[in-house]
Structures are given as C-alpha cells and as structure tokens.
Amino acid sequence: MMTIEKLKAFGANTEEGLGRCMNNEAFYFRLIGMAAKDPNFEKLEIAVVMEELDDAFEAAHALKGVLGNLALTPLFTPANEMCELLRSRTETDYGPLMEQLMQAKAQLEALLAE
Amino acid sequence: MLKSHEKYYSEFGKRQVLVVDDEVINREMLGFMLASDYVVLYAEDGEDALQKIRENSHTLSLVLLDLMMPKLDGFQLMEILRTDPELEHIPYIVLTSERSAEVASLRSGASDFIAKPFEQPEVILARIQRTIELAEDKDIIQNTERDPLTSLFNREFFYRYVEQYDMHHPAKKMDAVALNINHFHLLNELYGWDYGDHVLSAIGNKVRELMAENGGIAGRMDADSFLLYYPSGADYDSIRDMLGRGLLEGKATNSNKVKVRIGIYPNVDRDVKIERRFDRAKQAADTIRSSYTKFVAYYDNSLREKELMEESLIESLDTAVAERQFRIFYQPKYDITGEKPVLCSAEALVRWNHPEFGMVSPGVFIPLFEDKGLIQKVDRFVWEEAAAQICAWREKFGITLPVSVNVSRIDVYAPDFVSNFKNLMTKYQLKPQDYYLEITESAYTEDSEQLLAVVGQLREEGFSVEMDDFGSGYSSLNMISTLPIDALKLDMNFIRNMHRKESKNNRIIELMIDIARYLEVPVVAEGVETQDQVDLLRSMGCHVVQGYYFSKPVSAEEFEGFIKELLE
Incomplete structure (x- = not known):
C-alpha cells in the first residue's frame, strides 16, 4: 500500500504535494495514480522519437504542470528540463532525459503496485 | 464579509467558480481546494468553458483559467470575456507555469494569476477571495453610480x-x-x-x-x-x-x-x-x-440675456409681491343662454408692472415661476386680491360677482392649500360659491391622484372647480366621466379655429359640449372674438363666454363699468 514515507523515500516533496491536497492522503494518492496513467507520457515518447517538437512541447508542458503540482520531484525534474528545451524547439538528443523520466515513472508505478 | 455581497451567492449559499484546465489532475486539485468555500464547475477546454460561462453568466463569480488548452486557448477566451458586454463583468484569474505569460495575462484583463505548481491552498483561497470581492465591490459601485438601462452615470x-x-x-x-x-x-x-x-x-x-x-x-x-x-x-x-x-x-x-x-x-x-x-x-x-x-x-448671447432677465425676475419676485407690482386684471364672463348676454362672473388675471422691465407678459413669468417652483407666491397674491375685490364690489354695488382664479398644478401640494381658501372666505366674508377655481386639464393627467383628492375636498367645502383648457391635454374619456368638476372651459384654440360652415373643429366643439351635458356641468368658452362665434356657440349649447368680443382683461376700476351696466 502506498504511504507518505514511501513517496518521501522516492524523492517526492510530499509536504508540498499533500498540502495542495488539503492534507488528504487518500486524495493525494488517487491523483498520483491518475498521473501515472497520464496519456501525455506516451504522447511525449512518440513525439520525441518522431522529432515532432511542437507535440513534444505540449506534452512536456502538460506533464510539468501536473507533476509539479503533485510534487513528484524525480519525474518533475526531467519533465521540466525537457519542457524548457522544447519551448525553444531545441534540436537535441532528448533520449537521456526521456529515459530518466520513464525510469522514475516505472519506480512510481512499482510503488503504486506494492 | 459585507452583507451587501450576499446577492452574489448561488442557491447553495456559496459563490460559483469555474475551473478551466485541460489536465484533469489540476482541475481536481483546485476543485478540492475550493469545494468547501465555493460551488465549483469544471471545463476541460476553451470551448467547453465558454459554453459554461454563458450558461452561468449571471451567477458565476470567477473563472480560473489555464492558458494552454486545446480548441480555444486561454488568451482567445480572455479576449471574448473582455469584450462581450454580457460577460465583461466576470473576473478571471490565469493559471500558468510560465513567468513570461504573467504580464501578458494581466494585460489581457486577468485580475490576477496563480502560478503552477500551485501555492499552498490558503494562499490560493485568499487570492481568489480578494479578486471576487474586488469585482463585487466594483459591481456595487457601478450599480450605485450608473443608470441601469444605459450604464451611463446617473x-x-x-x-x-x-x-x-x-x-x-x-x-x-x-x-x-x-x-x-x-x-x-x-x-x-x-x-x-x-x-x-x-x-x-x-x-x-x-x-x-x-x-x-x-x-x-x-x-x-x-x-x-x-x-x-x-x-x-x-x-x-x-x-x-x-x-x-x-x-x-x-x-x-x-x-x-x-x-x-x-x-x-x-x-x-x-x-x-x-x-x-x-x-x-x-x-x-x-x-x-x-x-x-x-x-x-x-x-448664445440671446439666451444669455434671457437667462439674465429670468434671474432678475426670480430675484425681484419677493419685492414685487411686497410692493404690489403685480396687478390683477379682470375679464368679464357672459352668460349667453338667454337672448341677451348677461355678465355673470370674471376671471382674475395677473399682470406684472416691473420697475425695470415695464409690463412683463404672464407668458414669460408664469412658466418661469412654475418651472422654478415659485408660482405659489404669485398665485396666493392673486387669490387674496380676487377675494378682496369680490368683497369690495359687494360693498360698493350691493351684488356679489363671482370671480375665478387660476390654480397651478404645484399649488395643490401645499398642506394648507384648502384651508388657505377657507381662511380667505372667512376674512372677506365670502361664500365658497362666489369663488371659482380654474385648474388646467394637463394637471389632471400628470398627477391625478393627489389632484383629485384635493379637488374633492374643495368641492366638499362648496367651491366650484372649473377644468381649464379642456381639449388641450390628453384626458381619457374614462377619466373625464369620473372627474369631480363643476364646469368645462374649452381650450382657446378650438374657438379660434371656429368656422361659420360645418368643419371638423366645430364638430369637436359640439362633442365637448356634449360631454359637458353628459357630466351635467356648464361649458365656458374663452377667446371669443366675434359675433359669429357667440352665435355659433350659443346654438351649440355653450353657456358662458369670455373674450375680446366683450372685453379684454381690464383693471378693477374699468371693470366697474360692466357692473354698472349690469345693474342698469
């Protein structure tokens, strides 16, 4: 079962995230569950591969907002970095950042599955 | 919170707020923060938002608006909110993770912005409350200052x-x-x-x-x-x-x-x-x-001169009354029901012999004093003079010749209006039957309730009330049938336009005389200038006439000639 301690150990800023959820843990965990299934992860992955930077920016921007609000720092950090690069449509290798993001997502999913 | 703000609450006793964000997590998170204080509506894109704003435009207290959205983005929606007269009163706060968008949002009419990631709930709630209250204060001030129909200042x-x-x-x-x-x-x-x-x-x-x-x-x-x-x-x-x-x-x-x-x-x-x-x-x-x-x-200058003259007339009114600059002229009224016209009464008319301007036409000073609410001073002077004159003639000639005086619409509002006439009757030992009051038709249509009440009282006291200028106003037949009056006085214009031959105007006069017959009151025609007019009026059934045919208004001294004639 998901706990605040586990999230904290994962690297989330639970104080902030939980605070935004009026300190309601169940509600916080429910939103985190929804975030893990956010279709923008897939949209971002495909767009990066296809080098469709406009779509990639949209997806990264959306993820940045959601992950930031939930204070899921390990996911937020790469998403934010990608978003800033994509904002100016920087042509660079997004692979490492994408990998970092997806690894963090996998860890979160594992936590959620426990 | 101010009580005056209560009208902004929705039926649940809370204000209504719309959260617009394409990310369900952001919507739910904000909604969760707001739910205990507000009724929260949600929209997932700009078009959805616009539809909900229109549906709830009269109850919505605030829109929380994400900028990057599919279909219609936040900036496009702000443009609509700012320029649509039906929606411009609804405040909106922009939700943004872009520092660069903050100023642009404020320039687009946003009241405030909330940065993403969100601040802690108490901060967000405080900002939302402040924005809503500011908008409501503005609305209250507008409603106080402005005419609701045109939104111009009152x-x-x-x-x-x-x-x-x-x-x-x-x-x-x-x-x-x-x-x-x-x-x-x-x-x-x-x-x-x-x-x-x-x-x-x-x-x-x-x-x-x-x-x-x-x-x-x-x-x-x-x-x-x-x-x-x-x-x-x-x-x-x-x-x-x-x-x-x-x-x-x-x-x-x-x-x-x-x-x-x-x-x-x-x-x-x-x-x-x-x-x-x-x-x-x-x-x-x-x-x-x-x-x-x-x-x-x-x-221009001519109006300026008129204004100066009016000011001067207004300023000199009290002195004029005190120094008796107003003079009363009397125009004889003749009963034409018999073969030979017989003097039956007189109308008291006021003239102003102004020390600076000479004879000032009543056509100038009466409308002016009526407009400025000063006519009572003149009217009361005339009323007393007329009463004194009836008394003086009675002493001198041994007969009581009734005199009619004009009553302005505004006079009837004076609390002592009726008692003032009663006092005059006592002071000059007159009977109310000897004293006629002329009230113009338009006064009846402007504020009939007060007027009818006062006229009713006067008639109970025994005074005769004539409706002056009948036909010039817009009396409805329905109103006329219930009027408490003792005589109808035809508007001068009808008499002026009389013809020997059949004409529409003549038929209207006949009609008005018929109305008087129905009401069982006599008809008085003024402005009569020719023998033909007298004959025609007599044949139509008119009872009393006055006008230049018999005499212009004359001084009390001159008028005595008519009384002597009557006595001979």
Missing part, C-alpha cells in the same frame, strides 16, 4: 465626475451638451415602453462609444434626457446623425417622428457652476424642442 454621479474631470483637466476646453429625443413620449405610445427603453439603451451605447473615442463624461438624467461633458471642437451635426441612425430600424413608417436634438453650451466658462452649465445646454436644446428642421442649437 444624475448625482455625473455632476460629481464632471467636477473631478475639471480638477484633472484644468485647461481643457469643454462643451456642456444636452441631448434629448424629440417627441420621445410618442415613441413609447406607438411602440411600447420596452421599445422606448431599447432606443434609450441604443443611444447609451453610442454615447459610450463616443466617450471611449474622444474622452469626456456622459450621464442619463431622466427619461430621454442625456448630458455630455465633451471636448470642444466636435462636429455636433455628425454626432447627431450618428446617434440618431438606425434608431427606428424596422419600426417606423414615418421616421420623422423621432429625432435626437442637441443643445450645446460651447467652451464652458469654468467659473459658471457645473449644473448651471448644463442648464444652459438644456436651454439651447429647448429652443428647438418643436422644430422639425433644426436639431442642433448653441447657447
């Missing part, structure tokens, strides 16, 4: 804002402008009040456009009366054209009937009191009130 605030404008623009040349609609009451009568309101609101919109373009202050006083404080140098003919255009679209077959007229006091003298400046503009507009060709008029 009378009180119009003058106050003109004063402020002067302070901020001490050297700017400004015009005081009065704007009216010719024959506005016709518009209401022909098409209904709703349509009249529609026209006023359309003019209001055009006036606001003018102000937005060129600056100035605009207000609506009452009915169709608008005032503008407008930068000098404008082309008022084209402004008038612009304001009047399309007013009667799809309505009038004869669009000549409704026209905007404008009176201007140009380049106002800042030493002249603000209300006085607009009085001048109104005076100018009044000079073209019934013109069908001239619609723009300026306050």
Whole structure:
C-alpha cells in the first residue's frame, strides 16, 4: 500500500504535494495514480522519437504542470528540463532525459503496485 | 464579509467558480481546494468553458483559467470575456507555469494569476477571495453610480465626475451638451415602453462609444434626457446623425417622428457652476424642442440675456409681491343662454408692472415661476386680491360677482392649500360659491391622484372647480366621466379655429359640449372674438363666454363699468 514515507523515500516533496491536497492522503494518492496513467507520457515518447517538437512541447508542458503540482520531484525534474528545451524547439538528443523520466515513472508505478 | 455581497451567492449559499484546465489532475486539485468555500464547475477546454460561462453568466463569480488548452486557448477566451458586454463583468484569474505569460495575462484583463505548481491552498483561497470581492465591490459601485438601462452615470454621479474631470483637466476646453429625443413620449405610445427603453439603451451605447473615442463624461438624467461633458471642437451635426441612425430600424413608417436634438453650451466658462452649465445646454436644446428642421442649437448671447432677465425676475419676485407690482386684471364672463348676454362672473388675471422691465407678459413669468417652483407666491397674491375685490364690489354695488382664479398644478401640494381658501372666505366674508377655481386639464393627467383628492375636498367645502383648457391635454374619456368638476372651459384654440360652415373643429366643439351635458356641468368658452362665434356657440349649447368680443382683461376700476351696466 502506498504511504507518505514511501513517496518521501522516492524523492517526492510530499509536504508540498499533500498540502495542495488539503492534507488528504487518500486524495493525494488517487491523483498520483491518475498521473501515472497520464496519456501525455506516451504522447511525449512518440513525439520525441518522431522529432515532432511542437507535440513534444505540449506534452512536456502538460506533464510539468501536473507533476509539479503533485510534487513528484524525480519525474518533475526531467519533465521540466525537457519542457524548457522544447519551448525553444531545441534540436537535441532528448533520449537521456526521456529515459530518466520513464525510469522514475516505472519506480512510481512499482510503488503504486506494492 | 459585507452583507451587501450576499446577492452574489448561488442557491447553495456559496459563490460559483469555474475551473478551466485541460489536465484533469489540476482541475481536481483546485476543485478540492475550493469545494468547501465555493460551488465549483469544471471545463476541460476553451470551448467547453465558454459554453459554461454563458450558461452561468449571471451567477458565476470567477473563472480560473489555464492558458494552454486545446480548441480555444486561454488568451482567445480572455479576449471574448473582455469584450462581450454580457460577460465583461466576470473576473478571471490565469493559471500558468510560465513567468513570461504573467504580464501578458494581466494585460489581457486577468485580475490576477496563480502560478503552477500551485501555492499552498490558503494562499490560493485568499487570492481568489480578494479578486471576487474586488469585482463585487466594483459591481456595487457601478450599480450605485450608473443608470441601469444605459450604464451611463446617473444624475448625482455625473455632476460629481464632471467636477473631478475639471480638477484633472484644468485647461481643457469643454462643451456642456444636452441631448434629448424629440417627441420621445410618442415613441413609447406607438411602440411600447420596452421599445422606448431599447432606443434609450441604443443611444447609451453610442454615447459610450463616443466617450471611449474622444474622452469626456456622459450621464442619463431622466427619461430621454442625456448630458455630455465633451471636448470642444466636435462636429455636433455628425454626432447627431450618428446617434440618431438606425434608431427606428424596422419600426417606423414615418421616421420623422423621432429625432435626437442637441443643445450645446460651447467652451464652458469654468467659473459658471457645473449644473448651471448644463442648464444652459438644456436651454439651447429647448429652443428647438418643436422644430422639425433644426436639431442642433448653441447657447448664445440671446439666451444669455434671457437667462439674465429670468434671474432678475426670480430675484425681484419677493419685492414685487411686497410692493404690489403685480396687478390683477379682470375679464368679464357672459352668460349667453338667454337672448341677451348677461355678465355673470370674471376671471382674475395677473399682470406684472416691473420697475425695470415695464409690463412683463404672464407668458414669460408664469412658466418661469412654475418651472422654478415659485408660482405659489404669485398665485396666493392673486387669490387674496380676487377675494378682496369680490368683497369690495359687494360693498360698493350691493351684488356679489363671482370671480375665478387660476390654480397651478404645484399649488395643490401645499398642506394648507384648502384651508388657505377657507381662511380667505372667512376674512372677506365670502361664500365658497362666489369663488371659482380654474385648474388646467394637463394637471389632471400628470398627477391625478393627489389632484383629485384635493379637488374633492374643495368641492366638499362648496367651491366650484372649473377644468381649464379642456381639449388641450390628453384626458381619457374614462377619466373625464369620473372627474369631480363643476364646469368645462374649452381650450382657446378650438374657438379660434371656429368656422361659420360645418368643419371638423366645430364638430369637436359640439362633442365637448356634449360631454359637458353628459357630466351635467356648464361649458365656458374663452377667446371669443366675434359675433359669429357667440352665435355659433350659443346654438351649440355653450353657456358662458369670455373674450375680446366683450372685453379684454381690464383693471378693477374699468371693470366697474360692466357692473354698472349690469345693474342698469
């Protein structure tokens, strides 16, 4: 079962995230569950591969907002970095950042599955 | 929270807020923060948001708006909210993770912004509450200051804002402008009040456009009366054209009937009191009130002279009464029911022998004093003089000749109106039957309830009340049938237009005499100038006539000749 301690150990800023959820843990965990299934992860992955930077920016921007609000720092950090690069449509290798993001997502999913 | 803000609560006792964000997690998170204080609606894109805003435009207290959204983005939605008159009152706060978008949002009319990731709930709630209260305060202030139909300033605030404008623009040349609609009451009568309101609101919109373009202050006083404080140098003919255009679209077959007229006091003298400046503009507009060709008029020297003369008349009124500058003239009234006309009464008419201006026409000072609420002073003087005169003639000739006096509409509001007449009767030992009161027809239609009550009291006391100028007003037949009156006095214009031959005018006179017969009251005709008129009136069944045919109004001394004639 998901706990605040586990999230904290994962690297989330639970104080902030939980605070935004009026300190309601169940509600916080429910939103985190929804975030893990956010279709923008897939949209971002495909767009990066296809080098469709406009779509990639949209997806990264959306993820940045959601992950930031939930204070899921390990996911937020790469998403934010990608978003800033994509904002100016920087042509660079997004692979490492994408990998970092997806690894963090996998860890979160594992936590959620426990 | 202020009690006055309660009207902004929805039916659940909370204000209503719309959260617009394409990310469900952000929507839910904000909604969760707000749910205990607000009724929260949600929209997942710009189009969805616009539809919900329109559906709830009267109950929505705030929109929380994400910028990047599919279909219609936040900036496009803000543009609609800012410019649609139905929606412009709803405040909105932008949700953004972009620092660069913050200023742009404020410039687009956002009241505030909330950064993403969100701050802690108490901060967000405080910002939301503050934004809503500011918007509501603004709304309350607007409702206090503005006329609800046109959103222009109401009378009180119009003058106050003109004063402020002067302070901020001490050297700017400004015009005081009065704007009216010719024959506005016709518009209401022909098409209904709703349509009249529609026209006023359309003019209001055009006036606001003018102000937005060129600056100035605009207000609506009452009915169709608008005032503008407008930068000098404008082309008022084209402004008038612009304001009047399309007013009667799809309505009038004869669009000549409704026209905007404008009176201007140009380049106002800042030493002249603000209300006085607009009085001048109104005076100018009044000079073209019934013109069908001239619609723009300026306050000029001739009006200035008229104004000065009026001021001087007003100032000298008390002295005039005290020094008996007002003189009463009497016009004889003759009973024509018999073969030979017989003197039966007189009408008391006032003249003013002014030490500076000479004889001032009652046509000048009576409307002026009526307008300024001063006519009572003149009327009361006349009433007393007339009573004293009846008494004096009775002592001198041994007969009581009734005299009629004029009563102004405003007189009936005096609390001692009826008792004043009773006192006069006691003082001069007269019977109320010897004293007639003439009240003009239009007074009955303007405020019939108060008037009818007072007239009823007078008649109970035994006074005779004549309806003056009958046919000139707009009495309904229904009203006439219930009127408490003792005589109908035909409007002079009907007599002037009488012909020997059959005519519409003659038939109308017959009709009015028929009405009098139905009411069982005598008919008095004034303005009679010829033998033909007397004969015709007699044949129609008119009872009493007065006019130059018998005599113009004369002094009391001269009038004694008629009494002597009667006694012989």
